Amino acid sequence: MLPRLLLVDDDADLLRLLSLRLRASGYCVDAVDSAESALAHLAVHTPALVISDVRLPGRDGLSLFDEIRNSHPGLPVILLTAHGSIPDAVDATARGVFGYLTKPFDSRVLLDKVRRALDVSAPRMRYAGAHDHAWRAEIVSRSARMNEVLEEARMVATGDASVLIRGASGSGKELLARAIHRASRRADQPFVAINCGAIPEALLESELFGHVKGAFTGASMSSDGLFLSADGGTLFLDEIGDMPLPLQVKLLRVLQERAVRPVGATRARPVNVRIISATHRDLDAAMHEGSFREDLYYRLNVVRLSLPSLDERREDIPLLAGHFIQGLSEKYGKTIHGFAPEALEMLVAAAWPGNVRQLYNVVEQVCALTTTPLIPSTLVQRALRAPSVEVLTYAEARLRFEREYLTQVLKITGGNVTDAARLADRNRTEFYRLLQRHALTPAMFRLADEDALVAMTGQPKSLQGKGS
Template sequence: MSDTATPGARLLVVDDDPDMLRLLSMRLNSAGYQVTAVTSAESALTQLEIEHPQLVLSDVRLPGKDGLALFDEIRKRHPSLPVILLTAHGTIPDAVEATARGVFTYLTKPYEARELLEKISQALALGAPVHLPSKGSDESWRAEIVSRSNRMAEVLAEARMIAKSDASVLLRGDSGAGKELLARAIHRASARAEKPFVAVNCGAIPEALLESELFGHMKGAFTDAVANHKGLFQQADGGTLLLDEIGDMPPALQVKLLRVLQERAVRPLGGSQSIAVDVRIISATHRDLDAAMEAGQFREDLYYRLNVVTLTLPPLSARREDIPLLANHFLNRLSAKYGKRLSGFAPEALKALTTSAWPGNVRQLFNVVEQVCALSTSPLIPLALVQRALRVPTVEVQTYAEAKQRFERDYLVGLLKLTDGNVADAARMADRNRTEFYRLLQKHELTPGLFKSDATGGSGEPVAEERRP
């Protein structure tokens, strides 16, 4: 994060050695910081009443109150203000203890100027305020995307360029990385911004319903079709349609989608005529579509139709400088939801958030912030509450489609165990006909014969089917 220093940030520097204070001030001024220099803890506390710096850099050994006592006072008055301590070799134990109590970090004299500037940059990044593009500004198209990282800046620059065309876009990225937000941003930056933006998760809707949802149906097309229904293609006419988790679309529907994209027209279920539609397609997936094509699970011709331009969102772990911004942004939103006055995160709490793994990306970060917001009893979110939230696995880290797939497979396995692998009995208990039930078993690669009593290894669990030459 050393490349994300806050230009012009105001620093308060405390050292009783005039030569050291002068040298520090020169180095920091040349790095672009505004420096206020004082020679004692008492002067520092007075200065804090006059102006509020963004960081305090203090020697541990000071006349009167020492640096540790100064830190304690700062913590009482300005709990979210980061503090860095400079320490001689003999005071390292005190500095280590202070770090455990909330000091951002400490540096041992003599220290390298580069290391000092890097630590200052990191501390400022943790405490930096969120600056969202205002509505009506040139950046309002990406108002929902909170970021200042170089990686995201590159993606957003490409997205804005792509938005000017009508080319189909494929968004790649891990679950929870923010693909739908980026799709919305592309729509807002396009000439279609005043028309509808419609999103559908292709993996969350059962196959039998997805065709009707996408293309619509006519009254009487099937048992429950009591009225004509406009599909999502018609609802998005003139605007943008996001096909989220396109990699989960069933093969039979892939063929029909390809036809719609080629003909630029949809035929509702039960209809005799096609209806022209003008829709810009953005698709998104966390799956490896190249591998899916090789496995015969995704059509190559559809892939090239959708993948005119590709944008790849980086995982949250690849843009850690955005974590403090996002955490504070979510905290501001959620504090209103829970009716609490929350001032922010303690520096060590933000540090813990910034260094976590985040396998669930931005979605997981939101869930963690919501948990600490709901449980916090003080205006400043403490480290202990963040650590607690990070330790608890949250079910929301899974997408709906993933959770649905897992539940469906577990349900089928349970039925097969209960019926000793008898498909007719299992289908009857599931209230499904045998053909449909066999299709479900095939989808989840389940072999009924492996669940018969003589096919288990005595543990009640199915064993691998013996391969014969």
């Protein structure tokens, strides 16, 4: 569908001329001669862009812009005037007007301004009414590469085959997995995700397969695990390439038998789960090195989807940046309408080794710092020059550090709370309180320690050190 533009000018000759030029450039054009007519038109049809003269009979163009901003906050506006001045332009830009041109102007300049404005128009307007896109609503894209991947994903979603998603870190693998789930017949069942590289090996088995009460010291209640939690739905195994070899064997058995035996259980429980896995690693090389099982690889890699990097889909950068601004302006309690044209050009031209995740972090940094409705190029330049970091509150950063620190200390001490508390320079009561806050169970680290002893000695810990 061609972009629809609304022209507002009381000069009939200019209105006719601009309409002809814009239509010749591939746009649909509606033309009105007053601010009141423009508002009446907007009540029925929402265009992709408004181009308005500043001097209008009755209400002027800036007043019209204020009305548009209240009712259509994501709609870009370009103002035209024969009475322009630098102060007027600065004031209009500060209020969120996308562009400001002084008559007479070169039509090529206007067309370039229109193109830029459409690039940063709110993504929700591009997909308004696209009911058939609901399954992929979280994936903001217009690139041909991504459209190919999404078409494949939609076809794959209708079956139950295991899917392996390849893509660099931050490219959106979990979003694609969720989209496949929403487009599948399992959409009304659970979608459960786990990052296999983010959980200590000692905890991963219980997280995946569950455990029964009394299976190990500290197991005061049974836990189903994520396989059973996802029963009937989809289980997403992110960074599957980082899964330890012993757990790869157990995962393969679950996939073959379609049954899960929780830690400490004597019987397996049937489970009906679709597996979608993802990795940024080269699993072919990992198999060659012996760090990933070939039989598991072929179980997981029934269908392979490859996500392009952000550098390979640069046309999506303006859409993604505008999409992120919508949520972040609410988070920071600010009125942010978009990026200044020069700022947007910097984003499009930048290198993005961290992909969409890095772009989000940069956009969040500039949203947190901006004091104007249009984000200036100076803030973008500063954010791109500095290492891209995830913006966390002090409390969020402290909680994340605490959990990682406690996990490392428990791994060092094999789950011994007394030793761990001593290393952390905290008393046992306070240390247990910290563990409870982060839902960490020392017994799981002791279980891993005991498994290692059994592997080395061939006998349970309870028998080690005793005579035969």
